[in-house]
Amino acid sequence: xKTNHESLWALAAAALILPxxxxxxxxKDASSEEVIISRAGVLPSAILEMxxxxxxxxxxxxxxxxxxxxxxxxxVLIKMTETNTDHTITSLAWxxxxxxxxxxxxxxxxxxxxxxxxxxxxxxxxxxxxxxMLGAVIVDDPQTRGLDLGAELQxxxxxxxxxxxxxxxKLLRTFFVTTTPALWRDYRKPNWExxxxxxxxxxxxxxxxxxxxxFSAPNALLQPQTPGVGEVWVDTxxxxxxxxxxxxxxTQIDASNWTIKQKVKGVDTNMNNPHNMWTDTAYRYIYQTxxxxxxxxxxxxxxxxxxxxxTVGQNPSHAMSNPLNGMLYVxxxxxxxxxxxxxxxxxxxxxxxxxxxxxxxxxxxxxxDGKYMITPNALASSVSVVDLGSEQMTEIPTGGVIPIAAxxxxxxxxxxxxxxxxxxxxxxxxxxxxxxxxxxxxxxxIAEDYDPISGTHxxxxxxxxxxxxxxxPDGKYxxxxxxxxxxxxxxxxxxxxxVKSLPCEPGCHGVNFGHKKGGGYYxxxxxxxxxxxxxxxMDKLDIAGRILLVDPKDSQITANFGMGGQGVLPLPLADPxxxxxxxxxxxxxxxxxxxxxxxQLLTKEQRIGS
Amino acid sequence: MFRLGSSLFLAFVWLAESAMAQxxxxxxxxxxxxxxxxxxxxxxxxxxxxxxxxxKIRGPDGQESDLTSRYAAGPTIPGPTLVLKExxxxxxxxxxxxxxxxxxxxxxxxxxxxxxxxxxxxxxxxGVADEAxxxxxxxxxxxxxxxxxxxxxxxxxxxxxxxxxxxxxKGLFGTLIVNPASGKIxxxxxxxxxxxxxxxxxxxxxxxxxxxxxxxxxxxHIIKGGKEIPLWTNPTLGARxxxxxxxxxxxIGTAIHTxxxxxxxxxxxxxxxxxxxxxxxxxxxxxxxxxxxxAGEGVGPGDWHYHCHxxxxxxxxxxxxxxxxx
Numbered sequence: 054x055k056t057n058h059e060s061l062w063a064l065a066a067a068a069l070i071l072p073x074x075x076x077x078x079x080x081k082d083a084s085s086e087e088v089i090i091s092r093a094g095v096l097p098s099a100i101l102e103m104x105x106x107x108x109x110x111x112x113x114x115x116x117x118x119x120x121x122x123x124x125x126x127x128x129v130l131i132k133m134t135e136t137n138t139d140h141t142i143t144s145l146a147w148x149x150x151x152x153x154x155x156x157x158x159x160x161x162x163x164x165x166x167x168x169x170x171x172x173x174x175x176x177x178x179x180x181x182x183x184x185x186m187l188g189a190v191i192v193d194d195p196q197t198r199g200l201d202l203g204a205e206l207q208x209x210x211x212x213x214x215x216x217x218x219x220x221x222x223k224l225l226r227t228f229f230v231t232t233t234p235a236l237w238r239d240y241r242k243p244n245w246e247x248x249x250x251x252x253x254x255x256x257x258x259x260x261x262x263x264x265x266x267x268f269s270a271p272n273a274l275l276q277p278q279t280p281g282v283g284e285v286w287v288d289t290x291x292x293x294x295x296x297x298x299x300x301x302x303x304t305q306i307d308a309s310n311w312t313i314k315q316k317v318k319g320v321d322t323n324m325n326n327p328h329n330m331w332t333d334t335a336y337r338y339i340y341q342t343x344x345x346x347x348x349x350x351x352x353x354x355x356x357x358x359x360x361x362x363x364t365v366g367q368n369p370s371h372a373m374s375n376p377l378n379g380m381l382y383v384x385x386x387x388x389x390x391x392x393x394x395x396x397x398x399x400x401x402x403x404x405x406x407x408x409x410x411x412x413x414x415x416x417x418x419x420x421x422d423g424k425y426m427i428t429p430n431a432l433a434s435s436v437s438v439v440d441l442g443s444e445q446m447t448e449i450p451t452g453g454v455i456p457i458a459a460x461x462x463x464x465x466x467x468x469x470x471x472x473x474x475x476x477x478x479x480x481x482x483x484x485x486x487x488x489x490x491x492x493x494x495x496x497x498x499i500a501e502d503y504d505p506i507s508g509t510h511x512x513x514x515x516x517x518x519x520x521x522x523x524x525x526p527d528g529k530y531x532x533x534x535x536x537x538x539x540x541x542x543x544x545x546x547x548x549x550x551x552v553k554s555l556p557c558e559p560g561c562h563g564v565n566f567g568h569k570k571g572g573g574y575y576x577x578x579x580x581x582x583x584x585x586x587x588x589x590x591m592d593k594l595d596i597a598g599r600i601l602l603v604d605p606k607d608s609q610i611t612a613n614f615g616m617g618g619q620g621v622l623p624l625p626l627a628d629p630x631x632x633x634x635x636x637x638x639x640x641x642x643x644x645x646x647x648x649x650x651x652x653q654l655l656t657k658e659q660r661i662g663s
Numbered sequence: 664m665f666r667l668g669s670s671l672f673l674a675f676v677w678l679a680e681s682a683m684a685q686x687x688x689x690x691x692x693x694x695x696x697x698x699x700x701x702x703x704x705x706x707x708x709x710x711x712x713x714x715x716x717x718x719k720i721r722g723p724d725g726q727e728s729d730l731t732s733r734y735a736a737g738p739t740i741p742g743p744t745l746v747l748k749e750x751x752x753x754x755x756x757x758x759x760x761x762x763x764x765x766x767x768x769x770x771x772x773x774x775x776x777x778x779x780x781x782x783x784x785x786x787x788x789x790g791v792a793d794e795a796x797x798x799x800x801x802x803x804x805x806x807x808x809x810x811x812x813x814x815x816x817x818x819x820x821x822x823x824x825x826x827x828x829x830x831x832x833k834g835l836f837g838t839l840i841v842n843p844a845s846g847k848i849x850x851x852x853x854x855x856x857x858x859x860x861x862x863x864x865x866x867x868x869x870x871x872x873x874x875x876x877x878x879x880x881x882x883x884h885i886i887k888g889g890k891e892i893p894l895w896t897n898p899t900l901g902a903r904x905x906x907x908x909x910x911x912x913x914x915i916g917t918a919i920h921t922x923x924x925x926x927x928x929x930x931x932x933x934x935x936x937x938x939x940x941x942x943x944x945x946x947x948x949x950x951x952x953x954x955x956x957x958a959g960e961g962v963g964p965g966d967w968h969y970h971c972h973x974x975x976x977x978x979x980x981x982x983x984x985x986x987x988x989x
Binding site: 100125 | 706797866868873879886890898900902974978979988
């Protein structure tokens with residue numbers, strides 16, 4: 054305790070010192086230049102708020118656009134106050150030589166960034182967890198004609214492309230379509246019209262109009278001639294729902310007649326960006342991840358009734374079960390682990406498997422013998438192989454940029470889609486992994502026939518920006534949805550060469566296989582920025598159908614009708630190993646008559662694989 | 664000083680006692696009424712912010728004086744720092760100046776006393792009224808800085824966008840300082856807990872910790888009449904060695920921060936012993952600290968770093984300098 058004397062002593066000392074500094078200030082006549090020693094920091098000229106709102110993931114609160122225009126020397130604040138989950142703020146493309154670039158937050162968080170821009174041109178930002186969240190800053194020198202986009206773009210992959218190149222134009226067009234819901238492909242209209250503003254853009258001296266990138270295509274739905282077996286679930290992740298402030302539904306399609314059975318909307322307090330689904334052995338439940346949130350929702354497959362919504366961790370992306378014991382594995386894309394849960398109405402977390410530091414596993418896959426799990430580590434340029442018996446994990450560096458999806462095929466080999474390729478040689482790639490050997494076999498260039506400058510593609514290998522990459526149930530093919538080239542590439546697993554390239558929709562994303570009635574398989578392809586589901590006939594390697602994902606009877610849908618197609622779950626499961634536990638239940642009374650009927654439609658080849 | 668010779672100690676005591684006697688003899692400033700008009704508007708970036716329109720004080724004799732010129736022109740983040748003294752009252756009128764929006768905007772204040780109709784919330788929360796400004800319809804709040812309300816407090820919106828939450832996260836926040844009626848605050852000066860006369864504090868630095876950014880402001884008391892200077896993001900705070908400066912550090916948003924200032928130590932409000940010295944404080948949303956240091960005490964001039972000690976926040980640039988010059 055202080056005494057009076059101590060206190061007085063200190064006060065006296067202070068009294069002696071203070072007049073000198075006051076006198077100093079007084080001597081200088083208190084002119085503000087001399088008195089104010091503080092120096093102000095940066096005042097941002099513009100802001101981009103990261104949101105969960107489809108298309109507006111980096112939103113300028115003034116214009117509502119996903120880009121802002123500033124002058125050289127000005128700063129932009131990018132912040133995360135409008136989103137339910139963690140993200141990274143990461144440069145996707147920037148101006149070569151710009152100071153303090155690239156921007157990259159190593160780990161997902163809710164941290165903001167205030168960035169000053171010195172060099173005129175285009176700067177594109179994304180989130181490594183959700184790499185289609187796009188926002189841009191255009192640093193425009195008022196002295197030049199048109200909006201300055203710069204002569205070149207430095208890409209996060211290490212490549213540098215002229216802004217007049219086909220690749221840069223693809224990026225620009227993709228940016229505008231991705232961030233403008235009015236430009237998404239709506240199959241309720243006769244045509245898809247992409248009209249950009251009549252604004253001049255300066256590509257390092259060459260002036261173009263943004264509207265030079267305009268294009269138009271007819272919209273034609275197509276009913277597949279041969280029905281499928283069972284049903285197909287598609288996460289229509291961007292549909293607006295009445296009374297909710299977050300987006301997303303799960304759409305159930307009857308594969309026997311290609312009609313929509315229902316749209317599941319989850320609990321009243323949002324089902325925030327439902328991304329990927331899985332089911333249990335008896336097909337009673339759907340486990341639904343909420344990717345822009347922290348939750349897993351479990352609902353009744355037949356009725357859509359929600360049993361349970363639980364917090365599982367940051368950015369749950371994909372869910373998949375082990376066919377040996379039914380345990381459910383949910384990848385936590387914003388963390389470094391996969392959560393292990395018991396199956397049922399109320400999944401119970403019983404453990405978690407670390408996938409490596411700063412790994413951010415996205416679309417994991419479990420081998421159909423239940424021995425291994427493979428995680429593509431979106432934030433780590435690596436793949437982890439987990440022995441599900443011992444839960445021992447081995448991380449394999451691959452060099453791929455944003456490994457996003459994995460799928461294991463025959464012979465314990467897995468294909469990994471690298472969203473942004475494998476630098477320096479490959480603009481677009483799949484990595485082939487030897488699961489038992491725990492090593493990378495090779496990278497496969499799926500865009501080797503594409504010239505990024507001219508845009509010509511003379512062969513079939515024309516897939517840019519691969520996302521989901523499943524191996525067909527018969528092991529013959531790998532089907533990949535490529536968002537940047539808007540193509541589906543089909544790879545022959547014997548040669549690991551692309552044998553076919555088919556056109557897909559803007560933002561094509563999720564792919565999975567289902568049974569074709571009478572034998573064979575369909576590959577179903579869902580697209581974020583179109584409201585149809587593509588059906589690819591794997592016997593013909595051609596488009597067999599385009600199914601509308603809009604349900605005109607559902608009055609609760611308020612926006613982005615049928616849009617946001619991502620996770621695809623056809624039932625019965627097409628992989629023979631995944632199908633086997635359900636087949637074992639046939640005739641035991643544990644399956645509903647509906648599921649029994651589906652199984653009876655399967656051919657011998659479909660049951661055992663061929 | 665040296666001429667005091669062997670009676671140095673006694674002289675010190677005498678000096679101190681006479682200083683005490685003088686301040687005791689001088690009657691404390693009589694309570695006044697503050698007549699304040701603020702406007703909620705937007706910065707060029709689109710961020711929302713409060714702006715000072717007018718600040719007058721009315722003394723017990725009815726005389727008014729105008730303090731408006733002490734504030735920065737235009738909206739700022741943080742908003743204008745309002746300084747009251749225990750015993751003062753305030754009538755704070757808020758104007759709606761947010762372009763292209765008819766949504767209500769309010770001021771909800773912490774710390775001081777007010778009746779339920781000055782809560783700054785919507786009827787859905789307070790059960791009484793929509794206590795917010797609408798376009799063309801200002802709202803007036805009445806605050807009473809009653810005894811026991813001294814401290815550093817916050818004011819913020821509690822209505823815009825979300826009637827339950829408001830838009831504090833978008834920049835609608837500011838600082839209210841209620842100074843104690845005694846005019847004195849204990850501080851750690853030259854290693855000892857000392858009652859500092861607030862009249863001897865040369866500069867006050869306001870730092871709001873929001874997400875991964877410090878938003879700063881200086882209250883300069885050297886300039887006659889005082890001056891509030893916006894310092895925006897992660898600024899350099901400057902003082903001369905030996906000056907008494909007061910920091911107010913406040914959190915907002917969702918993150919938990921740890922505020923650390925290099926080279927300086929202080930005592931937290933309520934601490935009366937040097938055994939409670941600290942140099943790092945946890946700051947959560949709408950929690951705060953306030954302390955006085957002697958610039959460069961024991962360490963001298965330099966660019967003394969201040970920052971959030973959460974590693975991820977440091978990596979995002981949540982830092983600045985406390986520049987102490989000779």
